[in-house]
Amino acid sequence: MTAMDHTSPTGGAWAAVLAAAIGCACFGLVTDLAEMSKSISNVLNIHNPTGDLSGKSAVGVAAWLLAWGILHARWRGRIIRRPGGITLLSVVLLLLGLVGVFPPFVDMIAGH
């Protein structure tokens, strides 16, 4: 097999991976903040029929796209030297996001 590309920069690919994990972590964080503070929940209620889920999802998606744009601009022409570190960081951020939306954890930090 000869057509595989071992040398082109993959910074843009790693930017997409890490940005997705950042978006999920931000979603978890904003979910917890909304549960801890009624005023934050009210601010996030940008579409009343859906409630604060509309704002949480908007913030999560915006954080993901913003992180992706910034990381892509910085990394797209680069060969990433320590991709294992990005994978590890992404896994940690994903776990934080998953814990952040897990109801027993949300209830615990919100004092329910």
Next chain:
Amino acid sequence: MELTSREFWTALHGMVLGAGFLLAFSGGFAALWGLRPDWLTAEGAAKLLRQLAVGSWGMAILAWLAVLLGTYVIYPWYRAKAPAGAGADLLAGFPKYLLLSKPQSKEWHEFGMEWKEHIAWFCPILATAVAFVVARYGQQVAADTKLRRALLILFTVSFFCAAVAGAFGALINKAAPTR
């Protein structure tokens, strides 16, 4: 045999879009797992990459449609506030309040729906990242074990999120149907 408008949109959300994503996952995972230089000819890899790019973008689109339809069309029906003092008959039209009205069913909302409505949003974000990387950096994905492994992690987490959302969606809709 007929579906109300709400039942139609709920079925489209869960049984077409959500189930479509879940069904496509195993094929996508196997293709991504098998995208290895030592397992494929150049021609085979190019063909597999085209299939993966189309399939992973298809899955990302399914995930976005499912989440947007769920959040902005079906969820408002689910969480609509029931009139004060509504009896059991009236509560049937307000699934969230029907579930909360009984101790034995309130966890379906307080645990199941609370988890589902949030974790579901991870799925399209992760699926989009996988689709972008496969479509844009396919040759490098095939050559780079670490990049392929990172994508497999994202892809698997997106499946887990969709599975949690789908399972609770089905169970909650059984306990308190959106009609």
